[in-house]
Amino acid sequence: MASHKLCMIPGPIEFHEDVLQAMATPATSHVAPNFIPVLGESIELLRQILFTSGQPFIIAGSGTLGWDMTASNLVEAGEDVLVCNSGYFGDRFGECLETYGAKVTHLRVPIGEAPKLDDVAAALKTKKFKAITITHVDTSTGVLADIKGIANVVRKESPETLVVVDGVCSVGSEEIRMDAWGIDVVITASQKALGAPPGLCVMGVSERAIGVFKNRKTPVPNYYANWNRWLPIMNAYEARKPSYFATPAVQNIFALNVSLKQIVAQGIEKRFAVHKEASAKAKKFIHDLGLKLVPTSLEHAANGMSAVYYPEGVAATDLLPKLAAHGIVAAGGLHVEIAPKYFRIGHMGISVTEPERGHLDATLNALKASLAECGYKGAL
């Protein structure tokens, strides 16, 4: 791979040489006999990774397309949706839902907090919600929501409400068990912990949600995102048959397939554990430097990323260029209310599952050195 600064942001992440190699597949028809089984197998692998018997979708686009798919296929205009909002991505998902006519109620938490189960239960009592959305890891705050606990509350309080998880920053780095936990939709994208380049929207949809979709009363108010068009395509590829609605991103799917096979071969349970260990190491290092995390407790801090406040006297304009000079690309703040006050580091995928690459150590050492160069004395 060409030498480059390490991309240690919360996605896109560093990907494996074999994944990069797969992007170099020569021009291939989307109905070629060497492509059909690759998409078919990727759909099957996703069922294993998401622990679901439901319907995976792999469609050219990004994570945002998953919001459009959910909002236009599962919700009808005028229906209520409860958005568990722990940051920037809750606001944006809410906007997307409203675009298709949903009536959105935001259950907002203070910055750095995670949604509380009692508050979710109370909100569910106020009206009948067609769906509840939860940002599993809000990439703007690094907060990890308790999707298992929330799904359990939904089952008790409002069993018909569809449980939708925005897992763009969590699938592949955080534990998710769709069927066992009663989750109806998981949305993600190729460029985060699934370990492939950007370009694909990836979803898992429960059989129950597909049933709700099939029974909708009004037409789907979308052309490209319409599951009536995509379901036959996903089914055909899985049956290893050619089919066409809109051209799949052939090379991206070759690359995703390599990464999904690596994830399954390595063991999904092990992957969860490795991300937890790496995150604990990163967060201890950050704490020992005297810095404070945006999440208010380690109990609800994501395992695939860390959002960290700058110490007194250090600003984004100081630290990020210094990190880059050490060969590390980190991200600035995103949550509008605190954006200039914090930065974000990703620790997902091969950067943690293959520690011999030294990505995390290089990042943490560069952080320490860069802070010193910024004049920070703190606990260095």
Ligand code: PMP
């Ligand atoms: N949800 C979350 C939690 C995200 O982190 C992101 C991207 N950072 C998105 C949705 C949108 O995904 P994309 O940028 O791939 O469209």
